[in-house]
Amino acid sequence: MKKWLLNIFSIMLIMSLVACSQGEDSTKTTDEKDVKKEVFNIGMIPDQNVADLNRSMEDFAAILSEKTDLNVKFVPAVDYAALVTAFERGEIQLAWFGGLTGVQARSLVPESEAIAQRPIDEKFQSVFIKQKGLPINSLADLKDVSFTFGSESSTSGHLMPRYFIMEDGLNPESDFKGKPNFSGSHDTTYKLVESGAYQAGALNISVWEKAVNEGLVDVNKVEVFYTTPPYFDYNWTVNKGLDEKYGEGTKDKVKEAILSMSKDDSEVMTLLQADNFIETKNENYQAIEQVAKQLGIIK
Amino acid sequence: MMHDIIDSFDRRKRFYINLLLILIFLWSLTAINWNEDLVHPGGGVMIIQILKSILQPNLSFEIIQIALESTWITVVYAVAGMTLAILYGSIAGVLASGILTNNRILKKVSVGIFRGILSFTRAIHELVWAWLFVASFGLSPYAAIFALAIPYGGILGRILADALNDVPKQPIQALKLAGASNWKCLFYGYLPFVWNHMLSYTLYRFECAIRSSTIMSFVGLGGLGYQIQLSLADLKFDEVWTFLFFLILLVVIVDLWSGLLRNSNNSKFSAHALLRYFSIDRLSIYIFTLLVCTSWYYVIFVQQASLLKLFSSENAQYALKFFTGLLGLNEVQPAFLNFDYWKTAIGLTWETLLMSVMAIGIATIVTLLTVIPAARNFANGTLTASSSFWQWLSFGIIRIAYIFSRAVPELIWAMLIVFLLQPGLLPGALALALHNFGILGKLCAEVIEEMDHKPVRNLSTAGANKAQMLLYGVLPMVMPKFLSYIFYRWEVIMRTTIVVGFIGAGGLGQEFKLSMSFFHYSEITLLLFCYLILVFIADFFSEWFRKAAK
Structure with a gap:
């Protein structure tokens, strides 16, 4: 009995030490990798067809990787607020937001920018x-x-x-x-x-x-x-500081890639019911921001 | 005269307490408006649709693959969380028991501080911890792991501290007289006494950790719960069932494992020496160690989550921002200085309290109705000296119902129930009751299985029928234990009310979710404060009732 006890304790101790030291090693190696090709994370609010969208987003990320030469990775989110938080923390570089979440995100990261949306989002x-x-x-x-x-x-x-x-x-x-x-x-x-x-x-x-x-x-x-009468809604928003982090012109490259997506490129387009994406800008969402402020959702 | 009254009260104390509890439960039911149609007409169609898909779960290759992957992630988080919980729990537990020091003042300080830390950490539900960690750490697997480790460590630590304090004093004194240091006393005196108890309790918590790990993924950390929620939001019930079956399977495996372990502890001395070498205990320990290794390997190397990155200066800034938000430092009028918001919060607190009472009341009633046939010794006739096919059948059905009911997390029960019942406190209470009835039933059935058979046998040979055996034989013996389990589950339910609130069952949870979504941090502070008060009230009353019922 006593022996087991000691066994267990020592195993636990060794395990935790090993775990910690491995943790240090792995950060070093991932840091080295990061220098070579930093991961460009994209996210999507869980709004509709979430299960299917999340499953097909990986191939959307692959297309985006191809078009931009970035190491694009999709980060699934199940909660709107979690995605906004991740965006604020700079863990997500490009996100598909709704009108409100986009406004929330841009009020947390003022330098971020809405770059593209579907044609229907102009008059949602x-x-x-x-x-x-x-x-x-x-x-x-x-x-x-x-x-x-x-x-x-x-x-x-x-x-x-x-x-x-x-x-x-x-x-x-x-x-x-x-x-x-x-x-x-x-x-x-x-x-x-x-x-x-x-x-x-x-x-x-x-x-x-x-x-x-x-x-x-x-x-x-x-x-x-x-x-209801029409209003601006969903949009792709890019985070701040992309050009510094991923090289000059990254933001434009990403924007271009998204604008060049067409219906047959990915199942994601079908799931989003989008034939293509068009340009948009932050000012389009001022009305939503005002409503959110008026309703006390944004303070 | 006065003396007589007190005397008779003392004798009937248990009766009065039971009566009081029943009255409290009935009173909680008055909070529901029974006049309205509680069940709505279209709900039946929906439920039939949901039930139909039980028979046709989505077994496509893609879904099975996703399910396997998510199951693995669920296990990984649970195991990783449990390892940290064991570390934290055993250190804080030993310190909270105060056995390491002989100095009186030092002992008091250590016991006071660590008991306080333990009770604070376990007071907050793991999902709430997960929310807070995601907000301050980001979507890192460590958010899930820590969120599990902290409350679970709190519970393990408290149980360990209690167990250590309950160790008989004589052997320890003998050790001390022989010159053993406090540390030696801990390893050779205290730990062997509490080892078996702690092992089986830890395994039980492991089963809970797997269920919690499922819930945890509701904040978006991957795993079975995440998949279930996604499919549920898109109304793909066939997928929901596939994932639920995997979850149930997982819970059953852990359940069987802990059952085997308990049995082997009881019959250890009869086994052959060689068999003992490969005994289930040893095997369990190896398996658990293996699980721990692979889980951490997976977290660190496959998911590439580095612990050190969590403590970067950038993260510290976000955490700082989050906490100043909680303290309302950047607001003109934080919610906790706003009288109207206090009124809302207190109203919600009251609702939450009612919901928890209702939930445990319903769970208790259903448990009491089913627990006798669910006991193995009733089914095989050792209890009543008669066994029949029907007894085995009802045993099987009820046991399966228990497993099913507790394998499905409260949150998912609640999501299904809102389709059937009018919104309000009742669906939330029912969801909590449904989940807890399985746990309570299992715990109580085990109490009956372990009770002394002789008095009931005597009644049986004296010609008592089954109802009489139950009333005069079984109930008086098991009731105190039942009560203590019921109170224990009530405490747990109180913590969980906040979770079912997330899906619109009312109470504090809904408001908490809204404030989280709108990033209104100072409101969260106030709601958490109310929640903590509720949890402490629940702990206090349950302790008091348990003592009174003894």
Whole structure:
């Protein structure tokens, strides 16, 4: 018994020592490698088709590597806030953000820049859905109705719907039946309304259209009653200091590579429902930033 | 007269306590509005859809590959976390027991400080630690490993400290008289006494660590939970089930392992010397060591996560920024100086408390209804002197239900339940109850299996029927132990309420998640403060009740 005990303790001790010393070694070797080819990390907010997107992003990263001659690696994220944090810490060099997460990221890293988006993102919309047959025809009718947003960090699933509800004179914190819910994803939102968990909800228009086309949602149970005016949404944002870290002209090279992506290049394009990407700039998102400030999400 | 009353109260103390507990549970149920339709009409279709995909899990090559990989990552984080937890727990535990010093004042200081550290570290749920580490360390595997190691080390340390303090004093005194130093006393006096207990407890925690490691990946650190969440968000239930089956398999393997180990500890002396050499204990230790080596190898070399990078000056800056954020130094009015926010937070704290009471109440009821047939000695007839096919059947079904219920993390139960029930406290409480009923059931069934059979046998030969045997034979004997397990799970549930809140079950968790997403750090401070108070209240009351029920 005693012998075992000593055995275990000594093994543990040796293990931990070995682990620590190996840790030092490995940093040295990775540092050396880093000099040769620093990894260029890209990330993506978990917004829709997350499972499929995460699985096919590796090949998107490979294409980007080829086009830019950088060592591009995809870092999966399951949480919006985690991606923004990673971006702030400089662990992600290029990220696919939603309108709000992009604004959050750029307010944390002021030198970062929105460079590209899909054509639809210039005039993105949200739809408000309800259980079929309920007497809800406008946003003002949402009083005393149970309501679900998507993820709290989503622009099309939370920020803009909340904004338009408030424009119509309702306070989402007190005028619904109970507090508003945050379903976490657009797909979950329509399923929650379909199952009857919530009487109404708001989500991204492209997710909704896809769900209807593919028969994922039962249109006998759920219907749209309001579509918002257009606003700017998703975008590719590059982090600060790319040119210093990866060589002069890296930012432009990355931007060019993204703008040259076409539909057949990667499955990612299909999953994002994008034929191509177009240019964008930070100023396009001022309206969203104002809304976020007005709603107290950004202080 | 007064004396009589106190006397009769003393005799019926246990009865009053049980009555009080039942009343508290019933009162917690009044928080739910029962008039409304709790179950909504469309939910049934959804549940059928979910259940249908149990029969058709996605077994495509790609998914299986992902599942295997994620299972491995889950195990790696669990093992790596456990190694650090064992290191931290054994050092802090020994110091917290105060056995290393003879100086009274030094002893008090050491016990006070280390007990405090241990109880603080275990008070916060591992998912919350993970959130905090991701915010201050970034998405490094160490965020997951530390997040597991800290609360688990806290629990292991406390159990070790308690066990060391419970060691009988005579052998230690004998050692001391023979001139042994404090260190020698620790190794030759204390440790052999607590070894078996700690080994089996550590393995039990290992099983928990695997489940926690799954949850941990919800902050985006990879592993089974990450995959489950992704597939769930996209409503791909066939994939969800595939991943869940892998998780269940993993939990069952660890469960069987710890079962074997317990049994071998009981029957060690009967085994042949040669057999003992290759005994399950030894094998377990080798396997565990091997797991530790490969896990750390994987973390350090394959994932190339370097520990030193965590302590870079850059990281220190981010951490500093994070903490100044928590302290609200850069805000005009931090949330904890805002009266309205306090009101909200206290309301949520109250809700959280109700949810935890409801959850443990439901779990207890279901456990009590199922635990007797779930005991092996009931099924094979040693308890009642009669065994039948039906007893074995119900034993099997209930045991499978236990495994299933506890293998699925609370968070996933909650995600499924929101489709069926009206949002509010009830779905959260049910999710917690569903997960804990499996654990409670298993623990309580083991209590029955280990109890003394003779009184029940006597009742049986005296002609008592099954209900009578249960009421007069089994229950009085096992109830105190049950109660202590129930309270222990209540403490755990209290810590976990914050987790189910993440998916909209109300309480502090939801607000915590929102504040995290919006980077409102000073609100997080206030919410964490309320949460800690709740946890300490739970610990205090459970300790008090446990003592009172003895």
